[in-house]
Amino acid sequence: MATLRALGLRWALIFLWRIAPLASGASYRVRPQPTAVLHGQTAVLRCAFDQISDKEVVIWGGPPNQLVISTGSNVLPVYGRHRVVGDTARGEFNLEIRDTKLEDDGKYTCYTDPMAAAGAILTVVVPMPNPPSISGGELTLTAGEQLSLTCRSSGGHPAPRLTWLNGTDPFQSSSVSSDEDKTLELFIPRLTKWDDGTNFTCLADQGFPELAKPKGTSRILRVKYPPLVQVPSPSVHVREGEPASLSCMVDSNPKAEVTWRKVGEALPSLKIIRDHLLQLPKVSRTDGGLYQCEANNGVPPVGLGSVTLQVYYPPVIEATMEDKVTMLYGRDDPSVQCIADGNPKPHIRWRRKDTSLYWDNPLRFHRVRYDVQGTYQCVAASDGFQEVTKDVFIDVVGKPSIQSDASAVEAAEGSTARLHCEILGDPLPGRVTWSWRNKQGVENIVMATDVGLSIIEKPVDDGTSSTLLLKDVGIAQEGTYICQASNMFGEARREIRLEVLGSDQSVVALSVSVLMAVLVLVAALCVCWAVRTRRICRKKRKETPALSPTRSMPPIPKSVKRLGHGTNDSGVEDLELQELDGTLKPRPPPRGDKQWASVGLSYSGLAHATTLPPYTTVERHRPDGEDIRSRGGIPEESVLSSDEYISIEAPTPPPKIQRGRWKTRGTPGGASVRNSLHEAENALNEIQQADSI
Incomplete structure (x- = not known):
C-alpha cells in the first residue's frame, strides 16, 4: 500500500514539473561533481542554487533510469537510505546516501529546470579480493624459444584495468573483457639472453587508488643461453722466467664449466687453473703459443676463447753450427749459414773477429783466397737483449798461391839483385x-x-817467403826467374824478370844531365855579359882572379834534379852528396862572399881522383829489414887514374829505362863523367877570357 502511495506521489510531482512555468530565475552555485565512495560507506552529492524562488522546486534524479528521488527536501519513501541535507533557505539541496550499495552506482542529476539539469557520476568502489594471476612461463625457457603469458583478474568494482610492466616501464597490453573476468596476454616471439632475469608484472588498477590500491603479480623470466666467452687480453707478453696469467670471462645460464688447452701441445706441467684463470708461475720459451679456454653449460654451442702467449727470450745460436769450416782455395761463391733462435726474431750478421767489418747472413765469398782465412763471428742481436756471438774459423786449403813484390826487377851491373816471392798454401x-x-x-x-x-x-803468417839473392850480377844473369811450389792439391809458379843495367847506359844518362847543366850555365853567363855592357858588372870583373884550367864544375842547378830520385825518396838523408839522374855527385860548399866567377875554386884538385869520395850504389830497399851495407856486398868504386881524363866521345841517346822497385843509385865507370866536367870547365874559361878582352 505504501509503495503505491509513493508511486502516485512521484507521478504527481512529474505532472507538476511539466505544468510549471518554463521561466526560472534560479542558477547553480554548486554543481554536482563525480564522486567515488567505498562500498557500505556514505556518499554526499552536493548541489546549491542562487536566487531560487518559493515557486521553484529542486529535484534529484538517479539510477536506475533517472527516477525522481526527491522534490525539495522531501525524499520518496522508497529511498530509505537517501535524504536531502543542507540549508534549504540558502538554496542548498545536497543528496546523502548512507550504506552505499552497488545499485547506488550511476548518474545523479540536480535541477529546477529539466532542460538545464546538471549531473554527476557516483561510483561505488568494491576492491578486488585478490591480485591478478599469471599463467605461462613457469618453466625455464631457452634462448630462441617464444614466450606467452596470460594475466587474469576477478572481482572488484569497477572492473580493474590490466597492464604489463617490464620492471617499472609498460611493456604491452591488450585485454579481453567479460562481466566477471578480465584477461591480458603478453607474447614474445623469440627470447634472447637479454630476456633472462626480466621481471614481468601484471598490474590491476581500479582507478581509485585512494579507495582501492592497485594490485599486481610478477613473474621473473628464466632463459637458458649458451656460454659467451670474452678474452680481456688476447695477447699476453712476458719475459722468460716471469709469471703469466691467462684469463677468459664467461657469461652463460646455467653456469658453464671452463677447461683450458694448448693448441697442438700439452699444457705446461707447472700451472694453476682457477675457473676462468690459467696461471703459469714461471714461463719458459717452450710455453709460448696459442691457448684456448672452452666453456660448456649444456646449451649448444660451446663457447671458445683464444689467448696468445708471447715469451721473450735472448737469442741463441744453433749449437750444431761447426766451429771450423774448410773451404777450397779458388772456389767460387761458397757460403756459411748461421741459424739463431730468439724472440723477438734476432737479426743475424757476420763480422771478422776483432774488426768492425760486417756482412749479411749467410756469409758469402765471391772467390776463396788465402787472405780470407781467419776467425769470423756470427752475431745475433734482438731488441731488449744483449747480442750473442759464435766464432767460426774459416780454414782455406788448396794448391799454393804465390805472390811477388814485382813482376820485374832492375839491378845495376855488379850489385846484388833481390828476387822475392811469398807462398801461401x-x-x-x-x-x-x-x-x-x-x-x-x-x-x-x-x-x-x-x-x-x-x-x-823464412816463415810468414800462414805461409813462407823465399828470397833469391844474386851477388855481383851481370848481363849474363838477365832473364826470367821462376818461383815454384807445390802440395797435394797442385802446383803454382811465379815469374820475375831480371833486367841488369850496364855501365854504358849509366854514362849516357849522366852525359845528358851534364849537357843540360852546361846549357843552363851558358845562359846565365850570357845574361851577366848583357849586364856588363851597361857598365854594371865591369868593376867586379877586374877583381875576379883568372880562372885556372883545373877549375871544378859549378854546382848543378836544382832545376835539373829529377823528382822521385835520390836519397830523399829512400828515406836516407846525405848532406854531402847530391843526385844527378841517379848518380851521386859531390855537393859544393856554400859560396859565402865569393863571386860567381870563382865558383869551384875550393875544388881545385878535382882532376886528382884521390880527393873525391868513393862512388857507391845504394839499394833503396833493405831486404828483410837488413842493412845492405853491413853485408859487405856493395863494392866500392875503383879510383880512376889521370889517364882517364883525356876525352869523351859524343854520347849516344840514352835508352828509356823502366825503373821498377829495384833502382840503381849509381854505376861504375866515372872516367867519362869527369872528362865531361873537365870539358865544360874549359868552355867556361874561354867564355870568361873572351869577355875580359
Missing part, C-alpha cells in the same frame, strides 16, 4: 824451388850451392 809446400830461363828460352834449376847465389827462406 794449406798444406804448406815441402820446398820452394827457383829456376832461371835465359833469353834463349833455356830453363835451368837454380841451386843454393851456386857461386854468388843464396836462397833465404
Whole structure:
C-alpha cells in the first residue's frame, strides 16, 4: 500500500514539473561533481542554487533510469537510505546516501529546470579480493624459444584495468573483457639472453587508488643461453722466467664449466687453473703459443676463447753450427749459414773477429783466397737483449798461391839483385824451388850451392817467403826467374824478370844531365855579359882572379834534379852528396862572399881522383829489414887514374829505362863523367877570357 502511495506521489510531482512555468530565475552555485565512495560507506552529492524562488522546486534524479528521488527536501519513501541535507533557505539541496550499495552506482542529476539539469557520476568502489594471476612461463625457457603469458583478474568494482610492466616501464597490453573476468596476454616471439632475469608484472588498477590500491603479480623470466666467452687480453707478453696469467670471462645460464688447452701441445706441467684463470708461475720459451679456454653449460654451442702467449727470450745460436769450416782455395761463391733462435726474431750478421767489418747472413765469398782465412763471428742481436756471438774459423786449403813484390826487377851491373816471392798454401809446400830461363828460352834449376847465389827462406803468417839473392850480377844473369811450389792439391809458379843495367847506359844518362847543366850555365853567363855592357858588372870583373884550367864544375842547378830520385825518396838523408839522374855527385860548399866567377875554386884538385869520395850504389830497399851495407856486398868504386881524363866521345841517346822497385843509385865507370866536367870547365874559361878582352 505504501509503495503505491509513493508511486502516485512521484507521478504527481512529474505532472507538476511539466505544468510549471518554463521561466526560472534560479542558477547553480554548486554543481554536482563525480564522486567515488567505498562500498557500505556514505556518499554526499552536493548541489546549491542562487536566487531560487518559493515557486521553484529542486529535484534529484538517479539510477536506475533517472527516477525522481526527491522534490525539495522531501525524499520518496522508497529511498530509505537517501535524504536531502543542507540549508534549504540558502538554496542548498545536497543528496546523502548512507550504506552505499552497488545499485547506488550511476548518474545523479540536480535541477529546477529539466532542460538545464546538471549531473554527476557516483561510483561505488568494491576492491578486488585478490591480485591478478599469471599463467605461462613457469618453466625455464631457452634462448630462441617464444614466450606467452596470460594475466587474469576477478572481482572488484569497477572492473580493474590490466597492464604489463617490464620492471617499472609498460611493456604491452591488450585485454579481453567479460562481466566477471578480465584477461591480458603478453607474447614474445623469440627470447634472447637479454630476456633472462626480466621481471614481468601484471598490474590491476581500479582507478581509485585512494579507495582501492592497485594490485599486481610478477613473474621473473628464466632463459637458458649458451656460454659467451670474452678474452680481456688476447695477447699476453712476458719475459722468460716471469709469471703469466691467462684469463677468459664467461657469461652463460646455467653456469658453464671452463677447461683450458694448448693448441697442438700439452699444457705446461707447472700451472694453476682457477675457473676462468690459467696461471703459469714461471714461463719458459717452450710455453709460448696459442691457448684456448672452452666453456660448456649444456646449451649448444660451446663457447671458445683464444689467448696468445708471447715469451721473450735472448737469442741463441744453433749449437750444431761447426766451429771450423774448410773451404777450397779458388772456389767460387761458397757460403756459411748461421741459424739463431730468439724472440723477438734476432737479426743475424757476420763480422771478422776483432774488426768492425760486417756482412749479411749467410756469409758469402765471391772467390776463396788465402787472405780470407781467419776467425769470423756470427752475431745475433734482438731488441731488449744483449747480442750473442759464435766464432767460426774459416780454414782455406788448396794448391799454393804465390805472390811477388814485382813482376820485374832492375839491378845495376855488379850489385846484388833481390828476387822475392811469398807462398801461401794449406798444406804448406815441402820446398820452394827457383829456376832461371835465359833469353834463349833455356830453363835451368837454380841451386843454393851456386857461386854468388843464396836462397833465404823464412816463415810468414800462414805461409813462407823465399828470397833469391844474386851477388855481383851481370848481363849474363838477365832473364826470367821462376818461383815454384807445390802440395797435394797442385802446383803454382811465379815469374820475375831480371833486367841488369850496364855501365854504358849509366854514362849516357849522366852525359845528358851534364849537357843540360852546361846549357843552363851558358845562359846565365850570357845574361851577366848583357849586364856588363851597361857598365854594371865591369868593376867586379877586374877583381875576379883568372880562372885556372883545373877549375871544378859549378854546382848543378836544382832545376835539373829529377823528382822521385835520390836519397830523399829512400828515406836516407846525405848532406854531402847530391843526385844527378841517379848518380851521386859531390855537393859544393856554400859560396859565402865569393863571386860567381870563382865558383869551384875550393875544388881545385878535382882532376886528382884521390880527393873525391868513393862512388857507391845504394839499394833503396833493405831486404828483410837488413842493412845492405853491413853485408859487405856493395863494392866500392875503383879510383880512376889521370889517364882517364883525356876525352869523351859524343854520347849516344840514352835508352828509356823502366825503373821498377829495384833502382840503381849509381854505376861504375866515372872516367867519362869527369872528362865531361873537365870539358865544360874549359868552355867556361874561354867564355870568361873572351869577355875580359
